[in-house]
Amino acid sequence: MREGLWSAAVMALVATIAGLADAPIAVAQQSQYWIWCSNSDHTLPDLQIGGCSAVIQSGRESGETLAIVFRNRGIAYKARGDFDRAIGDYSEAIVLNPQFADAFLSRGMAYKTKGDLGHAIEDYGRAIQLNPQYADAYDARCYARGMLDQLRAALADCTESLRLSPNTYYTLDSRGLVYLKMGQFDAAIRDYDAALRLNPNIAESLYGRGIAKFKKGDRAAGASDIEAARAINPQIAGLMATYGIKASP
Numbered sequence: 001m002r003e004g005l006w007s008a009a010v011m012a013l014v015a016t017i018a019g020l021a022d023a024p025i026a027v028a029q030q031s032q033y034w035i036w037c038s039n040s041d042h043t044l045p046d047l048q049i050g051g052c053s054a055v056i057q058s059g060r061e062s063g064e065t066l067a068i069v070f071r072n073r074g075i076a077y078k079a080r081g082d083f084d085r086a087i088g089d090y091s092e093a094i095v096l097n098p099q100f101a102d103a104f105l106s107r108g109m110a111y112k113t114k115g116d117l118g119h120a121i122e123d124y125g126r127a128i129q130l131n132p133q134y135a136d137a138y139d140a141r142c143y144a145r146g147m148l149d150q151l152r153a154a155l156a157d158c159t160e161s162l163r164l165s166p167n168t169y170y171t172l173d174s175r176g177l178v179y180l181k182m183g184q185f186d187a188a189i190r191d192y193d194a195a196l197r198l199n200p201n202i203a204e205s206l207y208g209r210g211i212a213k214f215k216k217g218d219r220a221a222g223a224s225d226i227e228a229a230r231a232i233n234p235q236i237a238g239l240m241a242t243y244g245i246k247a248s249p
Helices: 006-017 025-039 043-057 063-079 083-096 101-114 118-130 136-146 152-162 167-181 185-198 203-215 221-232 236-242
Strands: none
Touching: 025 043, 025 063, 025 221, 043 063, 043 236, 063 083, 063 101, 083 101, 101 118, 101 136, 136 167, 136 221, 167 185, 167 203, 185 203, 203 221, 203 236, 221 236
C-alpha cells in the first residue's frame, strides 16, 4: 500500500495559486504553505505539517479543500510516527467531507499500524463503499483480515484488488501470504513468484516462498529463499512471526 499526498485537487489548487504572478505577499505566502502541505516527499514530515497547519490557521479554506489539507497533515503525522494525531486529522477530514474515501483508507492504515485491526477493517470497508473500484482499499482489507485469520474473506479481497489493479506486487505478496496461511502452498508460490518478478527485493515474498517450499519438502530451495530474504532484511524472521509464519518446517 502507498498513500498518495498529491491529489488532483491539490495540484490544481497549487497551480492556480502559484500562477498568480502579481499576487500580494499574503497570497504568495499561502501558495508556499500549500506547496509544503502538498509535498509528496515523506522525508520532510515536519515541513509538511507546518505548511498544512499554516493553511488551516489562515482560515482561507473550507469544505472539501480543507479536508484535503487535514488528510495531508495526517499523512505527515503518520510518517513521523504520531499515529494518534494522524487519526485525529483523518477524522477531521472525514467530518469535513464524509465522501472522502482516501481519508477513510488513510485512517484505516493508521489504525492498522497501531494494531487496531478491527477499526482498520471498518474504515477500509467504508472506503470501498464510497469507491467500489478502490484496489488499494481491498488490498489493505485483505492484509488486515489475513492477520486476523479471516482467510477466505482476505482471499476474496486480494483477488478483487488484483482484478482491479493487476500485477501489483504488494497485493500479490499479500495474497501469497493468505494462501500460505491456508496451506495452499502451490498457489502461494505462484503469487510469490509473480510478486518477485515485479520486485525482486521483497523480503516477505522470498521468506514466504521459502516456507512454502519447505512445506512441500523442497528444503534446499526453501533454505535458499529464506537466506536471500535475511540478506535483504535481517529482521525478517521476527516480522514474519508476527504474521503467524515461522521458519520451522
